[in-house]
Amino acid sequence: MAKHAQAVGRYVTIDVDGIEYEVFYLRNGQGQPIVCQHAAGCHNHQWRGLLEDSEITRHYDVIAYDLPRHGKSDPPKNKNWWEAEYRLTTGHFTKFVLRFCDALNLEAPIFMGSSFGGNLALQLARYHSDRFRAVIALAALDHSPGFFQSIWRDPRANPSHAVPHMLWDSMAPQSPEQSKWQVMHQASQGAEVFHGDLYFYSVDHDLRGELDRINGQACPVVMMSGSYDYFAPPHAVEAVAKQIPSSVFIELDQLGHLPMAENYPAFQRYLSEALKIIERKSRSKAA
Amino acid sequence: MRMSEWAAWFAKASDDDPVIAARGQGFTCSYLLDMGSSRALISMVEGRVNRITPDPGMLEPYDFAFRASGATWREISRAVPEPGCQGPFAAAATRDFKIEGDMAVLMRNLGSVIRQFELLRTSGVPL
Numbered sequence: 341m342a343k344h345a346q347a348v349g350r351y352v353t354i355d356v357d358g359i360e361y362e363v364f365y366l367r368n369g370q371g372q373p374i375v376c377q378h379a380a381g382c383h384n385h386q387w388r389g390l391l392e393d394s395e396i397t398r399h400y401d402v403i404a405y406d407l408p409r410h411g412k413s414d415p416p417k418n419k420n421w422w423e424a425e426y427r428l429t430t431g432h433f434t435k436f437v438l439r440f441c442d443a444l445n446l447e448a449p450i451f452m453g454s455s456f457g458g459n460l461a462l463q464l465a466r467y468h469s470d471r472f473r474a475v476i477a478l479a480a481l482d483h484s485p486g487f488f489q490s491i492w493r494d495p496r497a498n499p500s501h502a503v504p505h506m507l508w509d510s511m512a513p514q515s516p517e518q519s520k521w522q523v524m525h526q527a528s529q530g531a532e533v534f535h536g537d538l539y540f541y542s543v544d545h546d547l548r549g550e551l552d553r554i555n556g557q558a559c560p561v562v563m564m565s566g567s568y569d570y571f572a573p574p575h576a577v578e579a580v581a582k583q584i585p586s587s588v589f590i591e592l593d594q595l596g597h598l599p600m601a602e603n604y605p606a607f608q609r610y611l612s613e614a615l616k617i618i619e620r621k622s623r624s625k626a627a
Numbered sequence: 628m629r630m631s632e633w634a635a636w637f638a639k640a641s642d643d644d645p646v647i648a649a650r651g652q653g654f655t656c657s658y659l660l661d662m663g664s665s666r667a668l669i670s671m672v673e674g675r676v677n678r679i680t681p682d683p684g685m686l687e688p689y690d691f692a693f694r695a696s697g698a699t700w701r702e703i704s705r706a707v708p709e710p711g712c713q714g715p716f717a718a719a720a721t722r723d724f725k726i727e728g729d730m731a732v733l734m735r736n737l738g739s740v741i742r743q744f745e746l747l748r749t750s751g752v753p754l
Contacts, residue, residue, distance in 0.1 A: 497734035505737040509714030513707055568710045570720040596713075 347391040347402075349412075354439045357432060359419055363440060364412035365405035369397030372473065373449035375441060376404040377457030379598055380537035381503055381530030383411025386454065386523070389604025396611070403449075405440060407433075409533045426536030430544045433460055438471065450618060452476040454598060455571065456541035459484060462561070465584075466550055469559035474618040476611075477563045479572040479597050482551055482580050487542040487571075492535040500531040510597035512568035515606075523601045556586035560621040562614040563587060566595035588617050630665060633753035634679040637669075640746045641676050648674065651739035656732050658740070659683070659692035662700045665753050674739065681753075691728030697754045699724055704747040714741055 347368040354361055366384050368391045378386045387404035390396060406413035415421040437460065441449055451472050453461040458480030465475045491497050504527035511520050530537075554561060561584050565577035574591045581589035592599050592610050599607040628636070641647060647654065651674035660667045668680040668687055680687065693715055695703075699722045702712040711721030718724035726733070733740065 491730055491734060494731055494734075496731035499734075502734035502737050505741055506716060508738075508741055509716040511713075512710075513713050568713055568717070570711060570717040573710075573721070 345388075345392055346394075346397070347388070351412075352440070352443050354436075354443045356436045356439050360417040361408040361436075362414060362417060363405055363408065363443075365403055365440075366391055367401070367403045368392070369399075369401045371399045371401055373401040373403060373444075373446045375437070375446065375449045375451050376402065377407065377437070377451070377453035377460060378404070378410070379455035379457060379507075379527075379601075380541055381410070381534035382523075382527050382598075382601075383407075383530065385411070385526050386598065386601035389608075390600060390611070393604070393608060395608070396615075400450075400615070403444065403446075408436070409536075410530055426533060427539040428537050428544075430460075430463055430540055433540055434463055434467065437464065438468065441471065448473040450474050450476065450615075452478070453480070454478040454600060455480075456537055456545075458563075458572070459541060459545045462547055462551075462554070462580075462584075463545065465556070465559045465561050466547060466554045469555040472559050473622060474560040474562065476614050476618075477561065478599060479565055479569050479577070480563060480580070481572050481576060482547040482583075484542050484545065484571070488535070488538045490535075492531075492538065499534065500528050503531045503534045504528045507598065510569060510571055511602040512566060512594050512596040514594040515596065515602040519602050519604070523598055526601075551580060551583035552585065554584045554587075556584050557625065560618055561587040562590065562617055564590045564592055564599070564610060564614065566592040566597060566599050568594070568596040571597050586621070588614075590614060628751055628753055630667065630681040630753040633750060634667060634681060636750050637743075637746065638676040638679055640750060641743055644742060644746065646742050647739050651736075651742075654736050654739040656691075656736050657689040658728070658733070659689045659694075660700075660752075661692055661694035662752055662754055663695070663697040665697075667753070669743070671736075671739075689728065690732040691726065691730070693724065693726060695722060695724040697752075700747075700752045700754060703744070704750070704752045706748050708748070714744055 384404040458477040461475040461477035504524040563581040654674040657670040668683040670677040
């Protein structure tokens, strides 16, 4: 008998600033929705471990989309996108997530993002705290300068090779080889958009001076950083978390920049802890 | 381990490595490991070690160089390195580790170079 995964994939068409996207997402579970954003240049397979984790999906409706231009979500359907340089802006990225949640009729989802998705989680908490029950920001900082570099689209550097191997360095030595090579394989498919993604990650995203204005009571913020993450190391992420009212910081021992993908079993216990924290905060908010 | 012993071990480990054999067919470049009191110039041709030159002269050409203190290299070469020493970019971000030279050459060979870095966890460094 064939062995099928529980997650089911669908496409949904949404409009963001007049741009039409057919967005692919994987979904499994029931209860409180969790919307998951992958890392730059990657796609939703980074969340496969979570999508198939019955301990989580028993109580949570896990939804992991491919950002347009990534994975199975194609570039705009109604624009000559090939005639303009791709640069992901904070405004467009934010609106995309809001329109995606609208399209699926999600009420107060938890948003969880990794790396540039973690940075977006902080943007959502700052400017759209009324739309989300909470955010979980993995490897996020208020500002991540220095990575928007021409080397990522330099043909002499072979970006489809360089991009995934740059990520290799950010994962923990203890993470399983099988998982790390899957991350590499997935990231090698996104080299075309990595540079444009980093425009958001490293240039347009800037919450310096804004962190203490995040309403952590209305939208609890849980931040996590892996001990081997050099993009967003624990001491830097903790310093950001301390500036956000009521936020919680969790250090992920023996994990790196992409914890949900490089070693899901090790990440799961930290995620469970984060979800319990959010449940407690939600209950006390309601009381 | 003395430099000559280390160079022989490193060359064999690299040439026997299944990942470099499978994925490093175009791995042709030269790079310097500057470990403070010890230096080695690694020359690669089509995924195989062409030559390892101990303590190369100042006019020996190379494409890129990795420079760090002996303490950092010793940490990089531990079986399980501490956070920040798991690879060249991690070390450059967190330690006294410098990456110099032609970044495009490094980047297009990055997978095999990182693999060779990880071989140091078994071979140690000649310091």
